[in-house]
Amino acid sequence: MASKGLLQTEELYKYILESSVFPREPEPLKELRDVTANHPRKLMATALDAGQIITMLLQLVNAKKTIEIGVFTGYSLLLTALSIPEDGKITAIDIDRDAYEIGLPIIKKAGVEHKINFVESEALPVLDQLLTDHENEGSYDYAFVDADKVNYWNYHERLLKLLKVGGIVVYDNTLWGGSVAKNENETPEFYRPGRHLTIEFNKQIAADSRVQISLAPFGDGITICKRIM
Numbered sequence: 001m002a003s004k005g006l007l008q009t010e011e012l013y014k015y016i017l018e019s020s021v022f023p024r025e026p027e028p029l030k031e032l033r034d035v036t037a038n039h040p041r042k043l044m045a046t047a048l049d050a051g052q053i054i055t056m057l058l059q060l061v062n063a064k065k066t067i068e069i070g071v072f073t074g075y076s077l078l079l080t081a082l083s084i085p086e087d088g089k090i091t092a093i094d095i096d097r098d099a100y101e102i103g104l105p106i107i108k109k110a111g112v113e114h115k116i117n118f119v120e121s122e123a124l125p126v127l128d129q130l131l132t133d134h135e136n137e138g139s140y141d142y143a144f145v146d147a148d149k150v151n152y153w154n155y156h157e158r159l160l161k162l163l164k165v166g167g168i169v170v171y172d173n174t175l176w177g178g179s180v181a182k183n184e185n186e187t188p189e190f191y192r193p194g195r196h197l198t199i200e201f202n203k204q205i206a207a208d209s210r211v212q213i214s215l216a217p218f219g220d221g222i223t224i225c226k227r228i229m
């Protein structure tokens, strides 16, 4: 639940959660947070304020056919499954099935498991496989990318073929703890490789005329990207 320090103060982040996010958070998402709370990598879960705006985006674009890259215990996956219609689908890809299994009982209890096709794999070959079926081209409404930063541009190239014009992809962590706006020497060692990759990705996507973008300071920064051609 910790903020990534992008706002003026921790109190302000707490205020956003308490005044706006918690009162509207569906019960299954709360449960999923609870079962993730003891996980050593619990900080990987999607930020709650980012989750709230993503829920709205999913509904604004009437998302039905979707992709998620980077599932972990399933917070963003479950919010997607709760937001799309009964016959909506999510191809959810992660190299780690064990983390997914932690959230799975809650996903089942929420009655949305039938919308999810979990694929335990590196994401790139799965996207390439989807692209071998021409019916998939230009057919997806929405994608969420929250995995290995080194592949964000590779995902982008493939997702732009899979998304329909008007479809949306959201990239997570595009402010990388605020380090993108700091010098390398002010950046803790741990953040440095990700900082470099994120700065490069942000430059590339800003120069991509195929998409409309907004780098919005929810959570750790999300880039909302709409395919326009």
Ligand code: SAM
Residues within 6 Å of the ligand: 044, 045, 046, 069, 070, 071, 072, 073, 074, 075, 076, 077, 093, 094, 095, 096, 099, 121, 122, 123, 124, 146, 147, 148, 151
């Ligand atoms: N969106 C998740 C949530 O709301 O809890 C958090 C995802 S976590 C930040 C990143 C996930 O990406 C991890 O579960 C990791 O196993 C997965 N991952 C890392 N590299 C990957 C790759 N090359 N292909 C697929 N998944 C990958």
Ligand code: CA
Residues within 6 Å of the ligand: 044, 045, 046, 146, 172, 173
């Ligand atoms: Ca993330």
